[in-house]
Amino acid sequence: MLDFAPTEEQEEIRKLAQSIALDYLRPHARRAEAEHDSSTELRLALAQTGLTSPFPEEYGGSGPLEAVTYTLIAEELAYGDPGLALNIIGSLMGPLTVWLAGNREQQERYLPPFCDATSGYLQRGSLAFAEQTGGYSLADVRLPARRSNEGYLLNGLKRDVVHGQHADLRVVLARLSEDEEGAAEGTLCAFVLPSSLEGLSTQAEEEKLGLQAAPSAIYRFDQAQLPASSLLGEPGSQGVVRAATLYQILRAAIACGTARAAFEYCSAYARERIAFGRPIVSYQGIAFIIAEMAMKLDAARLLTWRAACSWDRGEAEERLIREAESAQRQAVKMAQAATTDAIQVMGGAGFMQDHPAEMWMRDAAAME
Structure with a gap:
C-alpha cells in the first residue's frame, strides 16, 4: 500500500510554500486580479526560496524535480490564490518541458536564464x-x-x-x-x-x-x-508525455488548493455566523454540505498524490496518462462544486467582494 505521508524535507517545503501563500499571495490576490499579473516583488521572493527553479544544479537550479513535492507546493500556492498559483506554475512549464523532453544542447541553451541568481525571476515561460x-x-x-x-x-x-x-x-x-x-x-x-x-x-x-x-x-x-x-528531443520522446502529465497533476493540485481555501473559509464563516441564537454550522443543512466538501477534497487529493507518485516512479506511459488525467478531471470538478457550495453556505455574503469566495468560484470555473 502506498504511503502518501510527506517526508520531513517535503513537509518543510510545504510549510514554506504555505507561508508565502498567506503572506504574499492571499493579501494581494485582488490587486493581482485587477492588474492581470503577479508583482515583481512576489516573483523575486519566490526566486529567493528556490521554489521556482526545479532544474539540475549544473544549470543553476535548486535540484531535481519531484512531482510529489511540487504537488504540495502547487496546492499551498493555490490555497493563497489560484490565479497567482497558475501564474507561477504556468511560467515553469515551458522550461520544465525543455528539461524533460529536450536534448542536451537545448537544455544548455534555454535553462540557464531561468536559473540566473540575479535575473532569473524576470524570465517567463x-x-x-x-x-x-x-x-x-x-x-x-x-x-x-x-x-x-x-x-x-x-x-x-x-x-x-x-x-x-x-x-x-x-x-x-x-x-x-x-x-x-x-x-x-x-x-x-x-x-x-x-x-x-x-x-x-x-x-x-x-x-x-x-x-x-x-x-x-x-x-x-x-x-x-x-x-x-x-523540435524538442526526438519524435515520440517520453519526456513530452511526462511534461504534459506533470502539468495535469499540478493543475489538479491547484484545484485542490482552491477547494481547500473555500472549505476552510466557509467553515470558519459558518462557526461565526449566528442565526436564531446559534452558529449556522450547528444546523444539519449546513453541516452536511461542509462534511461532503471535506470528503470529496480528500478523495481528489489522494488521486492527485497517487498520480504524482506514479510520475516520480516513472510508471508506464499508459498508466501515468490515465492517473494524471483522472486526477485533474476529478479535482477540477470537485473544486467547482466546493467553491459553489461555499457560496451556498455563506449566502448573500458569498457574492460580496469583501470575501474571496466569489473569486475562488470564478477561478475554479475557469479551469476547464
Whole structure:
C-alpha cells in the first residue's frame, strides 16, 4: 500500500510554500486580479526560496524535480490564490518541458536564464496545451505539425496559454503528422517557438471569468514555418508525455488548493455566523454540505498524490496518462462544486467582494 505521508524535507517545503501563500499571495490576490499579473516583488521572493527553479544544479537550479513535492507546493500556492498559483506554475512549464523532453544542447541553451541568481525571476515561460475544441487531456491535443523542407508547418489554434503573449520561452504541444492534409493522429511532440514567427498571431484573453491573475493568450497558426531545431528531443520522446502529465497533476493540485481555501473559509464563516441564537454550522443543512466538501477534497487529493507518485516512479506511459488525467478531471470538478457550495453556505455574503469566495468560484470555473 502506498504511503502518501510527506517526508520531513517535503513537509518543510510545504510549510514554506504555505507561508508565502498567506503572506504574499492571499493579501494581494485582488490587486493581482485587477492588474492581470503577479508583482515583481512576489516573483523575486519566490526566486529567493528556490521554489521556482526545479532544474539540475549544473544549470543553476535548486535540484531535481519531484512531482510529489511540487504537488504540495502547487496546492499551498493555490490555497493563497489560484490565479497567482497558475501564474507561477504556468511560467515553469515551458522550461520544465525543455528539461524533460529536450536534448542536451537545448537544455544548455534555454535553462540557464531561468536559473540566473540575479535575473532569473524576470524570465517567463509558457506551454501551449489546450485547444479550441478540447480541454487539458492528451487526446485533445490535435494541432498538426507537418514536415516540410525547412522543418515543420503548424496550422491551428491554441487557447489558454498562460504568459503566451510575453513569455521568454514559448513551447507548444502538437501532433507530428506525415499526412499532407495535416491529420492530427500522429506522435505527440513539443516545439520551441522562435521569438519572431511569421504565420503566428497572438491575442490576449482579457474577458475571462476567473484566473485573471494568470494572463493568457490565444495562438493562431497559419502556415507557421518552424525550423527543424525547434523540435524538442526526438519524435515520440517520453519526456513530452511526462511534461504534459506533470502539468495535469499540478493543475489538479491547484484545484485542490482552491477547494481547500473555500472549505476552510466557509467553515470558519459558518462557526461565526449566528442565526436564531446559534452558529449556522450547528444546523444539519449546513453541516452536511461542509462534511461532503471535506470528503470529496480528500478523495481528489489522494488521486492527485497517487498520480504524482506514479510520475516520480516513472510508471508506464499508459498508466501515468490515465492517473494524471483522472486526477485533474476529478479535482477540477470537485473544486467547482466546493467553491459553489461555499457560496451556498455563506449566502448573500458569498457574492460580496469583501470575501474571496466569489473569486475562488470564478477561478475554479475557469479551469476547464
